[in-house]
Ligand SMILES: NC(=O)c1ccc[n+]([C@@H]2O[C@H](COP(=O)([O-])OP(=O)(O)OC[C@H]3O[C@@H](n4cnc5c(N)ncnc54)[C@H](O)[C@@H]3O)[C@@H](O)[C@H]2O)c1
């Protein structure tokens with residue numbers, strides 16, 4: 001059985017904590033096997049701090065599934081991160097990036113089934129010269145480099161109660177109206193619909209498209225984008241055979257009865273999509289990148305630096321991400 005490649009993330013945050021806590025729950029939670037692409041020494045040290053019994057074993061991915069019931073499999077020789085809980089070490093940025101790339105390479109080489117990323121501190125990587133605002137954008141480039149396929153990466157946050165996709169992702173809010181085009185909305189909606197069919201067995205996904213402005217523009221009185229940019233996109237999605245409706249006022253499309261009418265909320269910007277998912281399902285939602293030539297999921301939360309090393313970090317979202325990656329890798333049609 002191929003393991004999941006689990007990345008290092010930011011060692012000053014809760015990445016090590018939730019990795020250890022998830023492994024410790026592997027039997028009860030029936031977790032798929034994973035191999036940690038980080039240092040065994042870092043895991044051992046954090047496990048002592050947390051008071052969790054967590055033996056490690058340095059193994060290649062091929063042996064990880066066999067070892068997983070007894071010890072947390074770690075990549076042999078992976079350099080030790082220097083961070084302390086809550087205290088970022090600048091030199092760790094290179095390791096964090098190396099781990100993400102290594103995970104994608106293992107999947108490309110058929111040595112791992114999929115990748116799950118631990119949370120990174122975007123500002124720390126940015127200061128170290130990392131040219132991407134997040135995993136999503138970096139992984140799209142790795143998809144091209146390693147698989148020869150470049151598609152638009154689509155971020156989806158998926159919880160038990162809601163799936164939502166932001167059309168624009170890691171961009172300043174003031175840039176959103178300029179970046180939002182009919183073409184971008186249609187392309188994002190098509191990729192999302194295709195992936196819901198292919199990877200999530202939803203045969204005819206229903207997509208609710210949000211407006212941009214209050215009250216979806218109130219017939220153009222409070223902004224024109226809803227009429228001029230978003231409505232034509234909804235029409236084009238419908239013409240492409242996708243069950244899409246909108247633009248819907250964003251403030252009233254997330255209550256329980258409204259959510260029952262669709263499988264995916266296609267939202268215009270990051271917080272419009274992520275706030276409702278995290279408000280409803282923070283502990284169990286998963287961040288999944290659609291449109292990649294490989295499977296990548298992630299917990300929905302960030303580095304939570306202030307609770308690193310305290311034992312207060314819950315591994316539930318990471319466990320949901322591991323399960324989702326395993327299920328998506330088993331989906332009938334592979335990229
Ligand atoms: N996938 C990723 O790499 C990813 C995702 C989101 C945020 N981030 C980064 O994380 C950093 C911090 O972001 P933030 O503070 O907005 O969000 P955060 O998710 O780190 O923290 C928000 C709140 O939730 C709590 N929390 C988070 N995870 C928890 C867990 N597993 N168990 C218990 N409590 C938990 C935190 O203590 C905090 O109170 C930023 O640098 C951001 O860029 C990374």
Ligand SMILES: N[C@H](C(=O)O)[C@H](O)COP(=O)(O)O
Nearest residue numbers: 134135136137287298300301
């Ligand atoms: N936008 C995500 C969130 O807030 O949960 C997060 O920053 C992760 O993004 P990447 O997966 O692109 O790193």
